[in-house]
Amino acid sequence: MQIKDVLLAPGSGAFFYDDQAAIRVGASQDGFIYLGEPLTPGFTSIRVPASSLSIGLVLVDDMVVWGDMMSVQYSGAGGRDALFDIKQMSGLTSRVMVPRLLDVDAARYLDACSKVFEPFEQERLPLAIEYGVSQALLRAAAHLHRETMAEIVCAEFDLTLPTRKVPIYCQCGDAREINVDKMILKAVDVLPHGLINSRQKFGVDGQTFMELVKWVATRTRQIGRPGYHPVLHFDVYGWIGQEIGLEPQLIADFICRVADSVPGFTLNIEFPADFGSTQAQIENYAKIVSILDNRGSSARIVVDERCNTLEDIRLFAEAKAAHLIQIKTPDVGSIADTARAVLLCKENKVGAYVGGSCTETDLSAHASVHISVATQADMMLAKPGMGVDEAFSIVGNEQNRLLAMLNRRRIRNETLDENTVSHAEVS
Structure with missing residues (x-):
């Protein structure tokens, strides 16, 4: 298979995890921190530096493609998963995800996702793991096909190559x-x-x-x-x-x-x-x-x-x-x-x-x-x-950058199609 090893690297998110319940009931701010006791399980303080966990897939050509796991700012609120815990996510990834990843065809993106995200002990995997691993698998498919991640998505979902900027x-x-x-x-x-x-x-x-x-x-x-x-x-x-x-x-x-x-x-x-x-x-x-x-x-x-x-x-x-x-x-x-x-x-x-x-x-x-x-x-x-x-x-x-690459790809494909038609007419 195309994945021959898996790497994990702890990291940081770009902001902080905040206890929404404590803020909503009136926790006051002192500079950048919030004063008072946290209310949401998992929080040791109302504002906690965001952490992340990178997962790297080592491909057969020794290229390493990465994806990042993390939670959202207001973790544990509004029905969301609990606060992100690097140690817990690292352990679960090593035990469950790594064996699955070493046994999939990384060139087939949706199929690979379907296989590696099967329930574990009758429960859905933590969403942070799904998020990070699915990014890495998308990059793997893009590398193996020598295409952009957007092109992999278009091919998998039968979409035309986009031309419009998204606001x-x-x-x-x-x-x-x-x-x-x-x-x-x-x-x-x-x-x-x-x-x-x-x-x-x-x-x-x-x-x-x-x-x-x-x-x-x-x-x-x-x-x-x-x-x-x-x-x-x-x-x-x-x-x-x-x-x-x-x-x-x-x-x-x-x-x-x-x-x-x-x-x-x-x-x-x-x-x-x-x-x-x-x-x-x-x-x-x-x-x-x-x-x-x-x-x-x-x-x-x-x-x-x-x-x-x-x-x-x-x-x-x-x-x-x-x-x-x-x-x-x-x-x-x-x-x-x-x-x-x-x-x-x-x-x-x-x-x-x-x-x-x-x-x-x-x-x-x-x-x-x-x-x-x-x-x-x-x-x-x-x-x-x-x-x-x-x-x-x-x-x-x-x-x-993406739209520039897609535009080049579109022009090249149109040129190839025109040459094919011209050759057929000559024949």
Whole structure:
């Protein structure tokens, strides 16, 4: 077989793992740390440096291809897997994954994923393992076929080679003003995230949040280049529901007021409320979406929490319980399922946003770009980290390099086809 050895290397993610439960009940910040005791199992403090585990597949020609495992920033929240533990993941990978990887045909990507991700002791493997291993297998297939990862995805899912750029969405972290200015000067397609993850940031009746939205719109007009018109996207971490109430009509009314305060802009509102379960989230988000659509509002609902796995995404898409679904790559598991999720959203005429987390790495970000471009997602997250510059350059440059390679491949294929036709005519 093409894989003759497996390497593991501990690493770090680009940001921190945060205890969302502790932050939501009011943990105060002291500089960059949060004060108080953690509430989510696995956390030794409210903010923990993100860790990762790289897996390297040694191929028959001694080429080593890598993938990275990690959790998302708010691990253990909203039905997600527990906090990432390098020691635990390393042990499980060595015992279970390595024997499987040494026994697959790495040139056949989807088939290889299917075989190595079979349940272990009647349980699904940790999603972080699926995520990292599936990246490495995608790189292995690309190397063996001498193609890009995007071309492997297109071939496996019977997709045409893409030509369109996927819009990039940046997140500002807590350095809102400086990072919003950076985003505007760099003409980012979708901005700024906002990190509205506390009562203080949302404000009484949402006034603080509404002022931020208006400021971003105003700032865009002030310093943006002529013709620049980004989508405004804010993640409110459920605070509309917490502050306004868990009534779909009231939530929709509030969102409409925010959208009306920035006329001319498309407004994405991510995670407006947490209704406590996946089923409740689907039912109530569908009501909010319906109300906004009937009003002709420019606001769009983006689902995140309680929509983690491919099956969750299917349920939300079929119920039209969002205008846009964040496919949070480490939570989905295998990156092949991220591709399936985008295609599933398209089948149901729901927007597909290939997201992820600030805790990811450059390797996982590159792989996500290839999935996003191959499937022609509606937008993708600039990652990893909470800084604008690094994430935007990593994702943006990888996309531009990929499209240049695909364009060359397309021109070459067209030339070959023309020569074949000409030869046939002469014959």
